[in-house]
Amino acid sequence: MYDIRVPNTVTNTNPYIQVFLSVFLGGIIGGLTYLFVMALESINQAQVNLNLNVPFHLALAPLVLGLIILTRKNTLYFPQKVKDLNLEVTSHYWSRIMAPFHFMAPLLGHAAGMSLGREGAVVLFSSGLVRTLKLSYSFWGPVLSSIGFSSIIGNYWVAPVFMFEFFPLTTGMQKLCGFLGAAAAVLAGQQLGIPHLFLPPEIKDDLGFFAKFGLFMVLGLSAGYVMRYYKKIHGLLEARLKTSGVVFQLLLSIVVAAFLYLPEFRMYQSLGLAHINDLALANMSLHNCIVKLAFTVVCTSLPFLGGEFIPLVFAGVNLGGAVFQSFGANPVLGAATGAFILFGAGSRLKWTAFFLMTSLMGWSWMLWIFFVLTISLSFAGEGSLYKKISQKF
Numbered sequence: 001m002y003d004i005r006v007p008n009t010v011t012n013t014n015p016y017i018q019v020f021l022s023v024f025l026g027g028i029i030g031g032l033t034y035l036f037v038m039a040l041e042s043i044n045q046a047q048v049n050l051n052l053n054v055p056f057h058l059a060l061a062p063l064v065l066g067l068i069i070l071t072r073k074n075t076l077y078f079p080q081k082v083k084d085l086n087l088e089v090t091s092h093y094w095s096r097i098m099a100p101f102h103f104m105a106p107l108l109g110h111a112a113g114m115s116l117g118r119e120g121a122v123v124l125f126s127s128g129l130v131r132t133l134k135l136s137y138s139f140w141g142p143v144l145s146s147i148g149f150s151s152i153i154g155n156y157w158v159a160p161v162f163m164f165e166f167f168p169l170t171t172g173m174q175k176l177c178g179f180l181g182a183a184a185a186v187l188a189g190q191q192l193g194i195p196h197l198f199l200p201p202e203i204k205d206d207l208g209f210f211a212k213f214g215l216f217m218v219l220g221l222s223a224g225y226v227m228r229y230y231k232k233i234h235g236l237l238e239a240r241l242k243t244s245g246v247v248f249q250l251l252l253s254i255v256v257a258a259f260l261y262l263p264e265f266r267m268y269q270s271l272g273l274a275h276i277n278d279l280a281l282a283n284m285s286l287h288n289c290i291v292k293l294a295f296t297v298v299c300t301s302l303p304f305l306g307g308e309f310i311p312l313v314f315a316g317v318n319l320g321g322a323v324f325q326s327f328g329a330n331p332v333l334g335a336a337t338g339a340f341i342l343f344g345a346g347s348r349l350k351w352t353a354f355f356l357m358t359s360l361m362g363w364s365w366m367l368w369i370f371f372v373l374t375i376s377l378s379f380a381g382e383g384s385l386y387k388k389i390s391q392k393f
Contacts, residue, residue, distance in 0.1 A: 026181030030188030060112035099128030120307020142167035150182035220375025284321025345380035
């Protein structure tokens, strides 16, 4: 991908300008992320009130999907998924006005109650700034994408790790710029008051070695097989929908909205963060995991804009908590371990998931985290929700 010659411009060759731009753009991305998260918070709060009565907002689903499809047809090209960012060879076709669309379209999808994530939107509109500002995508695309990912996750150490795995041929200078920009973005978000994904859990280490070995083995196997079949279904459904026509896609969105209208399924609308924000109080079950994944695989296979990170976190918390609880172990430990394991197995970004898990659980769990991630990735299959592995550049 990056064997294409990087244009010899000031922003690509002067390290002082690169550092300044990274920090400056990081601050901008942090501010945009704050606005995005606050808009989502407002949407989710409004949906809580609507779901107590009549969730009229679900009627927006076919309208939002139709708008996205219409925009897609009238635009030469724009990336719709995070995995499309691998296609540097097509980046010069991107419309410069699509960065604002990547900001607004996911909000509309969430307003319609669809089960979508938020990190994909932030990564996409962050990378879209490269085209808006007429910077070189070869250098700045990976940098701003990584800054966007760290900004919405709230962990700046993840930026160079994410870049290392997702854009493997980037330079040391790009990784440094990503780290500095991510630090500026995360600090800006913290100052503005972006809420943490989880309340810090209190994890009690009261298990013996063999009990831990068995539980982490079971969780790793479970996560691996769940994501193996999730990715297979996602690939088949996405391929089928690409050839199905607009009418079928709109009808399917209506079917999804109809199921989410039912009282027993309303908790699976949008992000669902309120149900897992405090791991000690979360009501975890395997049923929640499977149902959330079922809605998410349909919503993300349709042309709705939005990632899968938060839905996978929701499902992982429930999977981990349910596995540990079924064996009489501490469900909070299982929920914390499972929080990012489905993301790791689904994206195959092992070290990104590793750093996210250690930041949540602490470095004392480092070896067990490495063990459970290795097991889950071994059984999750080679496909990736984030990377087009077979594509060569």
